[in-house]
Amino acid sequence: MIAEAGRFLVALAFIASLAQMVLAWRGADHGGLEGWTRAGRAAAEAAVASAGLAFLLLIIAFVQSDFTIAYVAGHSHVDKPLVYKIAGAWGGHEGSMLLWCLLLAVFGLGLARVGPREPAMRSRAVSFQGLLQTLFFGFLAFASNPFDRLDPAPVQGNDLNPILQDPALVMHPPLLYVGYVGLSAAFAIAAAGLMQRSGGREVAAALRPWALGAWTSLTAGIALGAWWAYYELGWGGWWFWDPVENASFMPWLLGAALIHSAIATEKRGAFPGWTVFLALLAYVLSILGAFLVRSGVITSVHAFALDPERGVWILGMLGVSAVAGFALFATRAGSLGEGDGFAPTSREAFIGANNLLLAAAAGVVLLGTLYPLFVELLGMPMVSVGPPYFDATATPLMMAALALLPLAPFLPWANGGAKPALRQMRAALALVPVAAAGAALLWFGAPVMAVIAGALGAWVLAGAAMDAVSGIPAAKARGAKLAAAGRALAHAGVGFIALGAAADASRPPDINAAMAPGETIEIAGHRVTLREIARADGPNYLADRARVSVSGRGDLFPERRFYWGADQHTREVGLGSGIEGDVYLSIGEARPRADGSTAYEVRAAFHPLIWALGLGASLVVLGGLLALIGRLRAPVLEPRRKAGAVAPGKGAAPEPAEAGA
């Protein structure tokens, strides 16, 4: 019964999305205020209601372990804990696509309710979102329906991949998907702006909050994923430049570029075409990410549901979205306006340079991720493109962006002039060589890049602190204060991430040892003693749990588990956190020794300052949220900045936005 109702609701959401596209389009033709537009909004509501209900039904099917549904049978097990039964609804391909579709519809309704202020543009954006929804609901209904029946139904399910049975599964995919799908709203607004021949400043103002919200959620999702990969063994650590990680990183880099370029476009009318192009490209790369993750064309440790046939579908949706967006851009970009020029030391120029570096990094990540595929297609000798390549290409580009970052908030618009900014940053500039020397001393023998990145992190932190001190009090309206605080926090977060990444790149070698209870090894000055091994079985697995005493960290409990449902071994690491870093332990197979005792494989690692990554990501997310709230309190289209206007409180012309708010 659930399966039939679910199939019906998915089909209904598909039809509602189709109706939303058509009705809102006619509504936009009629100026966006008439019955057509209202009907389009009703269709958007119907799409959200049916997709939401379908998602609820899928969760109920999981809770009831309804193995007559193929997707449930493939991803659940009667013994699986309830929280993973619920999270199983988005733990595999079909269910996560249903979540993607639901979020597309939610953003469609969001656009209809609080989208662009101009009625015709709003209705057009709702219509474009309807197109994106139609594509994905069609895919869901016809090629990957989560409610497909399984006959005969098995008595027991296949269980969810044990490595996914982790608390992070509850939040990681939804946050990531809000990010990917949120970029669709920026896409729809950009396409609508082109269709309506709106000016570049209007389009940038309309899409800014959507891009900011989506990017913030994407940041949180990626950070949670990185943390998960850090403590999950076999995923290559918190960041390995794996294709699936790269697939999320490309839209992140472009989203970061977009939220900055949209500021320059809204406030000064600078590079309007680029901002709109970025908005289109960011969502297209989100779909490309889905393609890479789902199609199996590229091998990855994070790919869990592969099917080449689905890959063709996703490629088709990618093609339609890209052609629709870029054809509009090619024919109508002229209507966005050209934008004034600006001096090399202006705020626009620095935002432009930030965009250049971030977009180039995204391009490098894209090329490096797809290169093995090209090489294979062309029949050339196979190569692997892994972390050493990206560390040598994308990382320096991002480091260059870090070098410029602290100056930008102190630069005036348009005519530029770096002298006041440099004078204000004197203290911070003097700090850089000190920080570099300190980093080199602390991590003696560390890679040069790590030392530079550490110094850059300190420089960015100093800049963010100075920006907070001068920018927040100077902003007058509450919204502007929040936005200034958000900027300083997010930039400080980036500084912490640079520090954490630099520290982790200079970590000491791991220690692998065979240990019997009572024996001791030493890592980074910590004595690690294996105390005992005991059974610690869970509801759906068997486990050996080690008790390991670590000096300065207390007892840690790494485990080795066997999930009988999936017939698979996993390892849970023991983590001992502290100010100077984490002691990281995992335990492997038991081996008999010559003297008849049993030794266990123990791997011990030390990750210095790893907390800086988590703190940094949290600050970026917090900063993004503050900036978003501040933005929602600001006027819909901020008055244009005068040439020479500087950041609040630099003694130049008063900010008209704040005077008016």
Added chain:
Amino acid sequence: MLKSLILVLAFAAAQGPDLPADEEARAQMLMREVRCMVCAGESILDSAAPMARDMRVFVRERVATGETDDEVRQALVDRFGHEVLLRPPFSGGTLALWLAPVIFLLFGGMLLAGAMRRRA
């Protein structure tokens, strides 16, 4: 006696030779850049696969005999092809890959310079 000797040998084989700290560090830096050929994109340093273990032993043995990093890499490439190294080679087939950052920067820099000069 024979049985226990085999067990000792088996364990030594599982790890490879014990190296002094600096050589072990060098071996691990190498392992970080070597792909486990049977895994989905893991380095042999991180992988728990038996083949990755054998490859770690291979690297440790070579480091122990005093081979340079390049010699160890070359030995791996001779056996597994260039796919085994996570760092792509610098050759005709990968020229576009390595020049990409420069090309992107030049192209984008021209666009940015154009936007800068434009006066309404």
